[in-house]
Amino acid sequence: MDRERPVALAAVRAARWAGRRFVSPQSLLAALLLVVLAYLVVAPLFAVVTTSLTWQSGDTRFAGPDIEVGRFTLFHWQRVLNSELTRNLIVLPMMRTLTVALGVMVIVTVVGGALAWLVVRTDVAFKGAIATLAVLPYVLPSWTIALAWLTLFRNQGVGAPRGFLEYALGWQAPEWLVYGGVPIVIALGIHYFPFGYLFLSGALKNLNTELEESADVLGLSRWQTLTRITFPIVMPAILSVLLLAFARSIGTFGTPAILGLPARYYVVATQIYSLNLTGRASQAYVVALALMAIAAVGLYINFKVLGTRKSFDLVSGKGGRSRIVSLGRWRIPTGAAVLLFLIAVALFPLLLLFWSSLMANQGDYSLGNLSLRHWIGAGTPGINDGEPGVLRNPLNLTAMWNSIRLGLLGGVVCGILGLLIGYLVARVRGSLVVRLIEQVSFVPMLIPSIAFGAIYLSLFARGGLLAPALYGTFALLLLVTVGKQLPYAARAGISAQMQVSKELEEAASVLSIPWHMRFARILFPLTRPAFLAGALIVFITTMRELSLYIMLVTPRIRLMATQAFWYTEVGFRQLADAFTVMLVVVILVVTGLVNLLNRLSGGRVRSVS
Numbered sequence: 001m002d003r004e005r006p007v008a009l010a011a012v013r014a015a016r017w018a019g020r021r022f023v024s025p026q027s028l029l030a031a032l033l034l035v036v037l038a039y040l041v042v043a044p045l046f047a048v049v050t051t052s053l054t055w056q057s058g059d060t061r062f063a064g065p066d067i068e069v070g071r072f073t074l075f076h077w078q079r080v081l082n083s084e085l086t087r088n089l090i091v092l093p094m095m096r097t098l099t100v101a102l103g104v105m106v107i108v109t110v111v112g113g114a115l116a117w118l119v120v121r122t123d124v125a126f127k128g129a130i131a132t133l134a135v136l137p138y139v140l141p142s143w144t145i146a147l148a149w150l151t152l153f154r155n156q157g158v159g160a161p162r163g164f165l166e167y168a169l170g171w172q173a174p175e176w177l178v179y180g181g182v183p184i185v186i187a188l189g190i191h192y193f194p195f196g197y198l199f200l201s202g203a204l205k206n207l208n209t210e211l212e213e214s215a216d217v218l219g220l221s222r223w224q225t226l227t228r229i230t231f232p233i234v235m236p237a238i239l240s241v242l243l244l245a246f247a248r249s250i251g252t253f254g255t256p257a258i259l260g261l262p263a264r265y266y267v268v269a270t271q272i273y274s275l276n277l278t279g280r281a282s283q284a285y286v287v288a289l290a291l292m293a294i295a296a297v298g299l300y301i302n303f304k305v306l307g308t309r310k311s312f313d314l315v316s317g318k319g320g321r322s323r324i325v326s327l328g329r330w331r332i333p334t335g336a337a338v339l340l341f342l343i344a345v346a347l348f349p350l351l352l353l354f355w356s357s358l359m360a361n362q363g364d365y366s367l368g369n370l371s372l373r374h375w376i377g378a379g380t381p382g383i384n385d386g387e388p389g390v391l392r393n394p395l396n397l398t399a400m401w402n403s404i405r406l407g408l409l410g411g412v413v414c415g416i417l418g419l420l421i422g423y424l425v426a427r428v429r430g431s432l433v434v435r436l437i438e439q440v441s442f443v444p445m446l447i448p449s450i451a452f453g454a455i456y457l458s459l460f461a462r463g464g465l466l467a468p469a470l471y472g473t474f475a476l477l478l479l480v481t482v483g484k485q486l487p488y489a490a491r492a493g494i495s496a497q498m499q500v501s502k503e504l505e506e507a508a509s510v511l512s513i514p515w516h517m518r519f520a521r522i523l524f525p526l527t528r529p530a531f532l533a534g535a536l537i538v539f540i541t542t543m544r545e546l547s548l549y550i551m552l553v554t555p556r557i558r559l560m561a562t563q564a565f566w567y568t569e570v571g572f573r574q575l576a577d578a579f580t581v582m583l584v585v586v587i588l589v590v591t592g593l594v595n596l597l598n599r600l601s602g603g604r605v606r607s608v609s
């Protein structure tokens with residue numbers, strides 16, 4: 001009996017230790033988040049791989065009636081990567097995608113860098129207006145610029161109604177300037193150059209110009225100072241801009257669809273869409289996996305280059321000062337020129353679309369042709385197939401409601417998950433499981449939106465035990481929104497939770513306050529600005545997103561962005577322009593409400609895209 005007592009006590013102690021270790025709130029939370037991330041990220045990835053490696057019911061028209069659905073095959077991979085169709089299926093779209101990405105990277109870096117230098121390092125006039133307008137193109141949906149481009153350059157020479165330039169000047173732009181790679185690069189470059197401006201202006205603000213002045217004293221030329229001092233200091237920011245522009249441009253669907261498909265200029269994103277439309281989903285998933293592989297290469301380069309931070313430890317954040325370069329008599333002309341450029345790329349497209357939406361007949365930009373038919377008209381037989389104006393069409397109001405509630409619900413769910421992930425990362429640092437949660441939550445950021453939508457289509461189209469058939473439902477749109485946008489909220493949550501001292505929670509724990517009460521009464525109020533920021537970022541991104549949802553919506557469940565694209569696809573241009581303007585107004589109103597709430601609450605809500 002005496003010999004058994006120590007053993008029993010040891011067992012009790014072990015049970016208590018195991019209970020504290022594995023049944024703690026943090027452990028339960030980690031297990032819950034692992035399940036959520038496995039469902040939202042890992043399972044869809046697994047499904048797309050298995051779909052590309054098995055026969056599907058629609059494959060009989062390619063391989064004959066003798067195939068066994070669900071059986072392993074390399075047919076789809078061989079057809080995409082090693083067949084007479086390989087060139088058209090993947091080689092040409094991939095080369096065009098990389099060409100477009102390269103062009104966008106150059107524009108984003110050069111234009112964004114020049115604007116950042118002028119605003120941060122010079123005394124250029126109109127700085128405030130330049131800084132405000134410089135970020136506006138990214139607030140707009142990327143395909144807004146594409147629609148404005150067509151309104152400006154299309155002409156009868158390419159078989160389209162007259163654009164503004166042909167009407168005003170009588171000049172017909174060549175086809176390569178209306179459709180194809182050149183306009184896609186320019187439109188995406190205009191949309192993404194705010195990345196370059198924001199990243200590089202931040203780097204230049206941190207630049208201690210005493211280093212450059214020391215180089216001047218030592219007799220280095222301006223070119224030597226630039227290449228040996230300035231460039232190495234801002235090189236991490238430049239690389240971040242390049243990689244971000246690359247990652248975003250390779251997965252964008254709307255702009256290449258509007259400016260590329262009429263000329264059969266396919267990039268990878270539009271090729272995935274086209275393959276899905278024609279019942280070749282398995283081949284589309286092979287192309288999508290190739291696109292993800294390219295994104296993974298970009299991430300690898302990011303880690304390899306930015307991971308060696310010792311090469312760029314020249315930034316001094318203490319005791320430094322910034323030298324402002326005087327532009328002299330060029331100060332006002334330069335500021336005016338930059339302001340005109342920003343008005344042309346940020347405001348003029350919106351004005352052009354609004355004017356186009358008021359035109360009763362395409363190609364006639366005169367005042368006598370203006371009408372509210374496409375806004376509030378009841379619909380005229382023979383015009384746009386009798387479609388009513390955008391404000392009188394109940395389907396449009398339903399699409400608006402769907403977009404708004406999707407953005408709100410997605411924002412709230414992502415905001416909560418982001419705070420919980422941030423809590424684990426901040427409180428359980430160094431844990432293998434927590435590091436896994438942090439890394440997996442970031443994975444959707446690396447997957448292009450069009451590929452992410454294709455993955456969810458693969459998982460939820462047919463249904464199964466854990467993945468019911470949700471195609472064509474609001475639930476699927478909400479799931480894909482949470483899965484794709486979670487990285488934004490997770491970054492905001494981690495940043496906020498890392499700033500909250502453990503002592504506050506430990507003091508409440510000593511008072512035997514349960515974990516859920518500690519989180520609700522202490523941690524959440526302290527991190528509420530991060531929750532609000534994460535939720536609003538998701539809301540705004542969801543409202544303008546097209547690539548993610550284009551393959552998931554159906555006539556029964558529409559969104560504003562997909563409805564505007566549908567108008568464009570069927571040739572109802574004025575309706576498309578009107579609904580696009582309506583979408584932009586909704587986004588700007590919400591952004592204004594965000595800023596108002598921010599000021600009223602006295603908090604600081606970061607604007608991250």
